[in-house]
Amino acid sequence: MKSRLVGTWAGDVLLRFSRWRSLRSVPLGNPEAAGARANAVLADRLIAQLCPAQGRFLDVGAHIGSVFASVHRAMPGAEIIAIEADPDKAAALRARFPYCTLLEAAVGESEGSVDFFRDPGKSGFNSLAPGEGRERITVELRRLDDLLPDTRVDLIKIDVEGAELGALRGGARLIARGRPVILFESTEVGPNALGYSAEMLWQWFDRHDYGVFTPDRLAHEAPPMTSEVFVDSHEYPFRTLNYFAVPMEQRQAIRDRARKILGVEAR
Structure with missing residues (x-):
């Protein structure tokens, strides 16, 4: 039901209500989750409007299309490119969102056929990493630099369940070409099943002159996160699950x- 509402007026209303309910439930439910939930709401608001009006947005790990649909709604003149490894999801996205250029592949730092693991109960957790109860299929693994050899992008979202560093390594030329802002998920200190860790992820951004920020710090004067602060934010209670990497x-x-998106003053 949720996937059918993505990109519609009703889906937008439902999403706003879901965010409000999530924040309202924190004091009575799990107060320790307040920071992470607030940052999730802020990340959603920011990513929808950070793309330039005539820019190009790349969604890596598109899932049901909710993120790129919010970008399209806010910036209808922006070009949308989405990448999804799950063939069933890719087919559904291609049929539902004709304005989106849909590429079907997993992304990483090499190319070839690779095992991909689908979670039958929670498809948002589909991953290149094996897990209990997951269904194994074979998909094509591609580098972003080879998928989009001449493309310049302004904004990227990467949510590929622990394979974010591989996506970055395989997209170094793409990222150097456009110097996009990058919203990425990071949830494990690691090393994870793919051999990536939070420290390695931070180091990649640092070497490429990117600063990492939590969503609630993006609009303010705070300096970028140090390696120690970034790694610590992965410890429970989590500060956030989503981070913005910004070219310095x-x-x-x-x-x-x-600031304009959130309607806040500098502090």
Whole structure:
């Protein structure tokens, strides 16, 4: 039902209500989750509007299309490119969202056929990493640099269940070409089943002159997270599950844009 509502007026209303209910439930439910939930809401609001009006948004790990649909709604002139490894999801996205260029592949730092594991109960947790009860299928593994050899993008979302570092390594030229802002998920200190860790992820961004910020710091004067702070934020209670990586030469411009999106003053 949820996937059928994505991209519709009713789906937008439902999403807003779901965010409000999630935040309202924190004091009575699990107060320790307040920070992470608030940052999830802020990440959703920011990613929908950070793309330039005529820019290009890349959604890596599109799932049911809710993120790129929110970008399209906010910035209908932006070009949308989405990548999804699950063949069933990819087919559904291609049929439902004709404005989106849909590429069917898993992404990583090499190319070839690879095992991909689908979770029958929670398809949002489909991953290149094996897990108990998951169904194994074979999909094509591609590098972002080879999938999009000449493309320039302004904004990227990466949510590939622990394979984010592999996606970045395989997209180094793409990222250097456009210097996009990147929203990425990171939930494990690691090393995880794919051999990636939070420390290694932070180091990749640091080497490429990106600063990492929590969503609630993007609009303010706070410096980027150090390695120690980034790794610590993965410990329970989590500060956030989503982070923004910002090219340091664009820090002021992105900060000012985030302020306008959120309607907040600098602090």
